[in-house]
Amino acid sequence: MKNFFILLLSIVILYSCESKPDRKFNIEDVISKTETQLTYACNIIKANTSGTKVLPRSVEGDKLIMVPTSDWTSGFFPGSLWMMHDLTGDSKWKDKAIEYTHLLESQQYNTGTHDVGFMMYCSYGHGYKTTKNEKYKDILIQTAKSLASRYNDTIKCTRSWDHSTNLYTYPVIIDNMMNMELLLWASKATGDDTYKNIALNHADTTIKNHFRADNSSYHVVDYSPETGKVLQKITNQGYADNTAWARGQAWGLYGFTVMYRETGLKRYLEQAEKIAKVVISYPNLSDDKIPYWDMNAPKIPNEPRDASAAAITASALYELSGFSSHKETYLEFANQTLSTLVSDNYLNKVGTHHGFLLDHSTGNMPKNSEIDVPIVYADYYFLEALKRKKELHGK
Incomplete structure (x- = not known):
């Protein structure tokens, strides 16, 4: 009997020492830290702007990768600036957001990519919600025409x-x-x-x-x-055609949540809930809730993570929780995910990584591109997740 209690005590101690995400953090402290880092990013970007390469995308080695406004990721940095204005209420972020948003104006006529939705709605779309600038509205309508031409x-x-x-x-x-x-x-x-x-x-x-x-x-x-x-x-960017590429699942979850929000059609809520169940129930998902780049990759747990997929998922689940009967499940998962993203393992120290907020995203593993690095869209959806969590606290 004595040996039994010693064994039981050992199990309890081992379990209590297991690494788990801290579900509580001071959101205002995180916002303050990200604001300081984004200020640093603006200075770095200004110093590295050259020719048409005017917006940040990622890091390669220790080099900041800058891209032109035609790059599919071009709307995320202006969008992050708008998001920081939402989070802080400081007009300097509005001014900075306007400055970088205006760089994309010519993309309203870009009929060569579906990504004008990303590019222009994350920038001009967010700007229009904030300013009600009629010029922004006209630019967005023209962008929609360009996108519709691909139908x-x-x-x-x-x-x-x-x-x-x-x-x-x-x-x-x-x-x-x-x-x-x-x-x-x-x-x-x-x-x-x-x-x-x-x-x-x-x-x-x-x-x-x-x-x-x-x-x-x-x-x-x-x-x-x-x-x-x-x-x-x-599955072009996943491990194999029949595997679960993590960011792809996150895009689907977010997209169908938006479809339900904007239409109220039940079939879109049902689809979002189906995808949420997949994402929450990955067999290989670790306790910290940050997915591997592909959840069926063969070398898990020794595969790169994708913080961008985690940020997109967390943001989507915060919104989906307001529509679904599974509210508490979604909030719990989103909170766990966000608490990991704000930890030192993922949130970059101020003054490092060229001003990017999050580390450990994976862009295109099969092409050996942007692996385990900061990527701009991870930052955008991370800030949106923070914003949505803050709004939920306010309610």
């Missing part, structure tokens, strides 16, 4: 990539769900249901073809533009 009514989706024509005929990626918000906004702003109908058709086609029986999603579905027939289903 195929036979397939009932907007085309994603124009590149890699040797690999795809008409590729549609799960990421494209993130661009539907711009179209839904444009319908409300103009009274023209054309944009909304495109978004509805795209979302419905995505539900039909992108998801597996277990509700995880492929990255790319390739279609015939003449017949609408599915030609192939693959």
Whole structure:
């Protein structure tokens, strides 16, 4: 009996010492730290601006990677500045956000990428919500026209990539769900249901073809533009075609949550909840809730994490919790995730990493690109998650 109690005590001590995320943190302290780091980022970016390369994207080695406004990530830094204004109320962030947002003005006419939704709604969209500047509204409406030009009514989706024509005929990626918000906004702003109908058709086609029986999603579905027939289903940025590329699951979760918010259609809430169940229940997910770049990668736990997928997921779950009967489950998971992201393991020290907020994101592992580094969209969705958590506390 004595040995039994010694064994039991040992188990209790071992369990209590296991590393687990701290679910409580002072959100104002985190906001203050990120504000200081973003100030540092603005100085670094100004010093590294050269020619058309005017916006930060990531870090390679110890080098800051700057990109032109045509890069798909170009809207995230201006969006982060708008987000910091929301978090602090300080007008200096509004002024800085306006400065960087204006750099993207010409992209309203860019019909060569579906990512104008990311590029312009994260920047001008956020700016319009804040300022109600009519010029911003006109720019966003023109951007929606550019995005709508990529729609195929036979397939009932907007085309994603124009590149890699040797690999795809008409590729549609799960990421494209993130661009539907711009179209839904444009319908409300103009009274023209054309944009909304495109978004509805795209979302419905995505539900039909992108998801597996277990509700995880492929990255790319390739279609015939003449017949609408599915030609192939693959996972370009994941480990294999049948695996769960983490950021892809996060894009889907966020995108369908937005679809429900903007339409109130139950099928989109149900789809978001299905994806949430996948993300929350990954068999290989660690206690800190930060996913590996692909949740079926063969060398887990010795695979790179993706903090960007975690930030997108946390932000989406904070919003989804307001719509779903699974509110407490979603809030618990989002809080655990965010508490890890604000820890020293992920939140960069002020004055380091060229001003990026989060470390340990993975861009495109199969192409050996942006692996285990800071990436700008991770910062954007991290700030949005902080904002949503703060708003929930306020309520």
